[in-house]
Amino acid sequence: MVVLAPVLLISFVLLLMQHTPASASGGGLLAGGRRWGPRAVDDGSTKYAVVFDAGSSGSRVHVYCFDGNLDLVPIGKEIELFKQATAGLRALGTERSEEILQAVRDLLRDKSSFKSQPDWVTVLDGSQEGAFQWVTINYVLGKLGKPYSNTVGVVDLGGGSVQMAYAISEKDAAKAPEVADGEDSYVKKLLLKGTTYYLYVHSYLHYGLLAARAEILKASEGNDYNNCMLEGHHGMVACFFNHLGKYKYGDDTFEASGSSSGASYSKCRALAVRALKVDEPACTHMKCTFSGVWNGGGGDGQKNLFVASFFFDRAAEAGFVNPKAAVAKVKPSDFEEAARRVCKLNVKDAQATYPDVSEENIPYLCIDLVYQYTLLVDGFGVDPYQDITLVKKIPYSNSFVEAAWPLGSALEVASSS
Template identity: 60%
Template structure:
C-alpha cells in the first residue's frame, strides 16, 4: 500500500498538486495580492506618516513636505485709519504657516484708508480692488471658493460714527459679492471692536514666537499703537481674572477666555479709542484749542485734520518744548484727572489687569516701531529691537529743539506730512508708556514690526490672529 502511494505521488501532475493544495495556496496568495493592489493604488506623493519616516531614514535627499491638498488659505483685509492692507496666509493641517512663494504671507498696502472716503461708500469699497486682485492671484483657482475673505475695519471707521461706517461696510460687502471669487460672508465684514483687535494681535505675536500652548507666564504681553486707538493685551492668572472689576453696561469686558492649542488663557485686553498716534494729535491740539502748541516744531503754521475736524497746528514763537509738550500730553491722557475705582489703573481710570508674569516681556508694535526707526534710534532695516521708554524721551529732546527746516535734513525718513508733529509723537509715546501704562523709564521692551518664523519674516499684526480663527472655524 505504501509503495502504491509513493508511486502515485511521483506521477501526480502539476494541476493535480494545485488542486490538492489549493487551500494552502489561497491562504498565502490572497494577502500578497491585497498588499500588491494597495501599493499599486497609492500615488507616490501620498504617504502615511510612517512611510514618510521610513523614507527620511533611508533616503538622504528626502524633504518632508505637507500634503498641499490639506492646505487652507485665508485672506484678511486690515482697513485701518491710515491705510488699507491685505494679508494672505496659507496653513497646513497642523495650523503651521506654509510658504506662499518665497514668503510666509502676501502683504500689500495702500493709502488712504476707507475712512478717507466717508462721503462716498462705493469709492471706499472700490479702493480695495488693487489689493483684492493681488490677493486672489496667490490663491489657487480651485481653492478660491473655499478660502475665506474677511475685512476688519479698525479705529478709523469706529470714529466715523455708526451711519457712515455702516454705509461703507455695506458697500464693501456688495463689492466682494461682485468682484471677488473668494468665499465671502456679510458677517465677516465688520468694524472690529478694540478688544478684538488687541486679542488678535496678542495671538499673532505669541503664535509667531511659538508661545501658544505654553503656560500663561511663558507668553508675552502686547501694546499695539495704531492710528486711532491703542491696545494692551496680556495673559493673566485665573486668580487675577476672577478679581476683574465689573464693567458698566455697553463696555467690553476686561478679560477674554481663549482656548488656544489645548491651553486655556485668561487674556486681559483693553482698547483706548482716541489714543492711537493720529487721534492723540487731535486730543493734544484740542487741549490748547486755538492757541499755539508747544508740541509743534518751530516755523510751522498749519492745520491738522482728523475725523472730519480741523485743528490749529502752529508753533509758538519760542518753538517747541519737550517739557511743555509733555504737560499737554498728560492733559490729553487725563492721567491726573480720572478717578481710579479699581485696584490699580492705567490712564482714564481703566483697570490695568493686575500685572504679573504675562506682562513681564512686553512687545510693542505698529507706530512705536515706525517712529523709533524714523527718529534714528532703531535701525529702519531691522524688524525687532530692544529699547527702553527713555529712548523715546531722549529722541524727543533732540527733535523738540529743532525748527521745521532743520528737521527736514535731520530726519529724511519722516514723511513731510508727519514732520511738524515729530516732537509731539515722540513725547506722546514716552508719556503713554511711562505715565499711561506705568512702565519704568528704563524697563526693557521689544519693538517689533515683523517676527522671524520658519526662516521668513511675518508682519506682527492682528490679521494673522484673525486668519487663525477663520481657518480653525472652517476646519
C-alpha cells in the first residue's frame, strides 16, 4: 500500500453551522448520482468546512468558510486556513491505517459535536481526488455555474498516479465505454452552482512521477535504462532510493546507474513512450490516451489546461518557472528543452547547474523531465506548443487558495445543501 497505491488519501469533511436545525438535507451528487460525503444543513447561514487530509508525506487541515451564495468568505485575514501537521497514514499499512480511521470515527461519534457518519472518514480514491481538484480550480477561477465549454481541464501529477479531469458534453458522456466491475466509471455527474456537469476523470495508477521512473526502467531492454540516468550516478541514498545505482519503488528494485557515455534525450524518450503503452491494443474501437484508456472524447472542456503538482515543482527546479510564483504559463516544449539540456550533464555538473534540486532527485532529473514532456504530448495528446498553465496556488479575492482537492471536496458537500 505504501507506494503501489499512492493515490490513497485519508480524508474527511466536517460541516459546522452557526445554527444547527434538527433536520438535514441529502449529500452532494457525485459519480453518476452516488451520494458521497457528509450531509450539510441548509438554513441560509454561513457554513464552515473543515477538511483533514492525511496523505503520504503528512497530515493537513484545511478550513473554509462559505456564505449563502457558496462564495468563500475570509476567516480573519485568510481565505483558507491551512495547517501542516506531522505524519501521514499512507506509510503505516492498511491494517494500522484502518485502526486509526476507526479511532477517528469513534471520536467523532462519542466526543464531538460535529455532524458525522462512519463513511465520512474514508480513503479517497484517485478518481475522487481528480474530480475534487477539477472542482477546486474551476470554482476559484469563477467557472462553475457556466457552460462546460467555459471550464478548464486539470492534470495533476502526483508521485504514484496522475489524474486527468475535464468537462465533456452530455453526448460524449453517453459514449463512455463500460468498465470492469470494481473500476471507477469514466464519467462523473456533478451538480454545482445549479449547473450539471459531465466530468471525464481518470486516475492512472503507476504513472505518477516516482512510479513512472520504475515503469520506464522496467521497460528497458538490457542496460539501455542508463540512457535516462545521468553520468556519475552510482550511489544515492534517500526515502525511495537505494545505493549502488539502484532505484527502489514499492517492493521492486531496478538497475539505475549511469554510464560513462551519459544519458541520451532521444533514447530515454523512446523508453518513456514504450512505458506509457501509447499503442496499447486494448483500445481499438475508440481514441485513447495511453495504456488502453479512453480519452473522454476531447472538446472545449479540455482546450484550457491547468497542470499541477510535480509539473510545477520540476519546472521551477529546472529554472523555466519562478519558484515563488503561484501560476505560470508554459508550453510542453519547455519541458522538452529543459530535458535536452539536463540529459547532457553528469551528476556533478547538474548539481552545480540546478542547486534547487535535492541530492536524491538530481540523478533522475533527465528521466523526470523527459517523462513529463512525453506524458503531455504522447500520453494526453497536448500540442507541444500549446499554452498550458502550471499552478500551485490560485488568486482569489486578494488572497491565494491551494490548487488542491480539499476545497473541491468541501464545496461539493456545501453545494448539496
